[in-house]
Amino acid sequence: MASNGSTEVDQNSSTEDHSFDLHRAAFHGDVDEVREVLETVKLDDLKSQDKHGNTALHIAVMLGYKAVIEELVKHGSPVKEKNNLGWTPLDEAISYGDRDTIILLIKTLRGQIAAGIVERRQELIRSLVALEDFHINLRWEFHTWVPFLSRMLPSDVCRIYKKGASIRVDSSIGNFQEMKWSRGDKSFIFNGEDTNSSLTMVILDNEKKEFERKKLLRSDDNHGALHERVTDLMSHPIVYANMSTKPITVSRALAGWWFFKGPRSEQVGEYNTDVYDITDLILISRKRRDHLTPEQIKEFEHLQKKLESGRIEEKDFEDDKEDRDLIPSMPPPEKPTITWDQYCHAPTDQDPPHLGRPMDLKVDKKHFKASVWMAEECPIKLQKLLDILEVIVPYKHFHKLRQFVKNKIPEGFPVKLEIPVFPTVTAIVTMEEYKTCDTQDSKFLIPRDYTKFEPKENEDNCKASS
Structure with missing residues (x-):
């Protein structure tokens, strides 16, 4: 069979x-054989x-076999598999x-995520329609033990409106990742009554008075x-952060002094809550810097030292993408000398043989x-709310929130949560207001004075060619 620049096939492989x-x-980069196997x-x-x-896509990506990668993704190989x-693979x-x-x-990846959402479309719409129409204000605050840093971290009140099969989210934080964030007055509108076969979201830029339609089934951009x-x-470093919840313990928080301590309760908005402490949460952060230049690594280490010492400035955190040159493709790494048989029989009690660029890995534990503030009254089923928000809210932290609430929290509704999102940063999420109401239809429509967002093709092509 023809080979696509592959390493030599191990003829003596004992793998059956x-x-x-x-x-x-x-592994061998044999695109013809890949096509044959994919047929069956x-x-x-x-x-x-x-x-x-590793999936077959992991292997093809680590070894740089582009024709094989294209065949695998064309047939639906998952990009999100770890x-x-x-x-x-990404x-x-x-x-x-x-x-x-x-x-x-x-x-x-975008196409696969969108396809999963569309597959759950009817379930999502049924969940929306079954809920009473409501308005929720969720406050996100980020805090840290580092001196003077808390005042620089962003905060936001995320306003959520639901009516029938439509939902709207207003937010001022576009993203918060690796200590970088973007600000703006954005609204995200999902209309479940839209009969279009593809799930569509409208994004409003309320500062520029522009709108953009996003078809979640499409993977183009x-x-x-x-x-x-x-x-x-x-x-940026490649980061994998995992919050281990297996060893956690949940206990009622105590208030008072000495032997006069008793269970701690607090009023949060209109809710009477019982406060619980959740201990033994372990956050493991793994950062790969294989692809970074020595200058980039030095820059990130310098930022980390400033963060730990409290000598950080607001400009260090703002996500400024203007005038940034596009990074070209890197020279490929050397192909590994390991054979398929050696790869298959490598022991699993140690790190597996890495097929790609040598790892530059840092691990922090x-x-x-x-802490969680629980109310007995449940204004809305928590899992239903998370199902809806995870689809349309552009916060990666909702995935962390879902992981958190699935594990061992007491019965009731968590009106307030205090959870770590980075090694030095804690997020506090508070439901400030929940009320059933009949929101005006105009909330779910594009304002007449908004213009359609049109990318500047010449500018994009210029940037891409550079």
Whole structure:
């Protein structure tokens, strides 16, 4: 069979497990064999992971076989699957440093996420319609023990309106990732009554008075914005943060002095709450810097030292993307000398053999305590609220929130949560207001004086070519 720049096939391989034929073909970069195997496999087989947790797509990305990668994603190989070390194919693509591959995987990932949302569309709409119409204000605040830093961290009141099968979210924080954030007055509108087969969201920029329609089924994106996203990924560490909840313990918080202490209760807005302490939360942060230049690594280490010493300035955190040059593709790493047989028989009690660029890895483990304020009254079923918000709210922290509330919290409704989101930063989420109401229809419509957002194609092409 023809080979796509592959390493030499190990003719003496003793591996007889044909369940990993696709992995083996990807390992050797044999695109013809990959196509043959893909004709016989089911979609679930593309999710198959070897003893190291790698899918065939992981292997092809780490080894840089672009034709194989294209075949795998065309047939639906999952981009979000993590291997035993917690890395996805997209993480490995960032490490490898080929812009075209990163763009392909970003587009594929968006399409796969959107397809999952659309598959749950009817369930989502039924959940929306079954709920009473409401208005919720959720306050997000970020705090830290680092002196003088708390006043620089962003805060936001996220306003959520629900009517029938429509929902609107108003927010002033566009993103908060790796101690960078963007601000703006944005609204996100989802109309479940839209009969369009693809799930659609309208994004309003209330400062510029512009609107944009996003079809979540489509994986394409504005050309310049997509290249800007790739540059952002290639200029930051690859981070995998995992909050271990297995050892956590939940106990009533106490108030008072000495032996006069009793269970702690507090009024949060209109709710009487019981306060619980959640201990033994472990946040493990793994940062890869394989793809970064020595200058970029030095810059991040300098920022970390400033953060830990409290000598941080607000300008260090603002996400300023203007006038930033696009980072070109990196030279590929050397191909590994390991054979397929050696890879298959590598022990699992240690790190698996890495096939891509040599790792520059830093691991931090921090122990945290969290608190939760529980109300007996349940104005809305929590899981239903999270189902809705996770679909349309542009906060990655809702995934962390879902993980948190699924594990061992007491019965009731968490009116207030205090949870770690970074090793030095804690988020406090408070439901300031919940009320059933009949929101005006105009809240879910595009204002007449708003104009459609149109990207500047010439500017995008200029940036991309650079």
